[in-house]
Amino acid sequence: MKKTATSVAGALLCLFFEDSKDECKKKGRLPKLAEHSQQMRRRLKCRVLLTGLVLATGIFTSPNAVAQQAVEKHTAVLLGERLPSILWEKPFVVYQNGKYHTESLSKYKGKIIILEFWSSSCSGCLKGFPKINALQKQYPDRLKVFTVNTGGLRETIEKIEHAYSLLDKDTRSLPSIVNDRLLRTLFPFRVLSSCAWIKPDGSFYAFTPSEMVNEHNIDQVIAAEMILEERREKVRAKRNKASDEK
Structure with missing residues (x-):
């Protein structure tokens, strides 16, 4: 389950961080204010999705919680x-x-x-x-x-x-x-x-x-x-x- 969650998280990171600062430097330009705002919105969206992923997969569910559910x-x-x-x-x-x-x-x-x-x-x-x-x-x-x-x-x-x-x-x-x-x-x-x-x-x-x-x-x-x-x-x-x- 952890491997699956990691793979999905990696895919989300790749999806929402298309224009990272390092990539902009390679292209010889710095991100403009509009681009920076867009990246911040993507980061926020990604965090929300990752939080949902953790809750859905139960990655951090404790053994006691699992026993109680049983x-x-x-x-x-x-x-x-x-x-x-x-x-x-x-x-x-x-x-x-x-x-x-x-x-x-x-x-x-x-x-x-x-x-x-x-x-x-x-x-x-x-x-x-x-x-x-x-x-x-x-x-x-x-x-x-x-x-x-x-x-x-x-x-x-x-x-x-x-x-x-x-x-x-x-x-x-x-x-x-x-x-x-x-x-x-x-x-x-x-x-x-x-x-x-x-x-x-x-x-x-x-x-x-x-x-x-x-x-x-x-x-x-x-x-x-x-x-x-x-x-x-x-x-x-x-x-x-x-x-x-x-």
């Missing part, structure tokens, strides 16, 4: 809908065990993913973290839990870190996605400690209070997925049989 393109996900690819591909900033790293959700496709929204001022959220951390360990191959702090006017990194420091050492291993707007856009919540459930097939399954994240409900989702997988396997077997007979 978020604004998406709306809330409806129950039963497949999640957009940006959710799987985006590298989220994750706070875990006192350290930060980036991680995408794509590696957890095929598992139940639960996102619990919280803030550092929500004492009830913090009290519930040990429970969901224990469930995470109970279903290591079936379940992945993230707490999600979407930030806010009063939220700071220092407050998030302090809140996690109050947890026991084992619960600090519970990963928390921090300072993120995309998840709040996709899953707009009204109450903290709300949990978004994502099924193994990548669809939005439910929005529940954290109290409903329990062994019984997780087992129900797993059982339903096993039934669906059995049906899919039967369909695949029939298709393969029909293909072999042909």
Whole structure:
């Protein structure tokens, strides 16, 4: 894009600076007042066009602005809908065990993913973290839990870190996605400690209070997925049989 913009800018410069001062000197004359005024008008016109070119091509668009534009393109996900690819591909900033790293959700496709929204001022959220951390360990191959702090006017990194420091050492291993707007856009919540459930097939399954994240409900989702997988396997077997007979 930059090469294209440079080429167009060069063409504009050549177009509007036909009678430069150097060219006039080569011709043995200095530009007259009328010619000078004409050149000034050309320069002004060229600057206006170049400004439009920069705005149109987005040469100086910052990475944060691009990310914000990507978020604004998406709306809330409806129950039963497949999640957009940006959710799987985006590298989220994750706070875990006192350290930060980036991680995408794509590696957890095929598992139940639960996102619990919280803030550092929500004492009830913090009290519930040990429970969901224990469930995470109970279903290591079936379940992945993230707490999600979407930030806010009063939220700071220092407050998030302090809140996690109050947890026991084992619960600090519970990963928390921090300072993120995309998840709040996709899953707009009204109450903290709300949990978004994502099924193994990548669809939005439910929005529940954290109290409903329990062994019984997780087992129900797993059982339903096993039934669906059995049906899919039967369909695949029939298709393969029909293909072999042909």
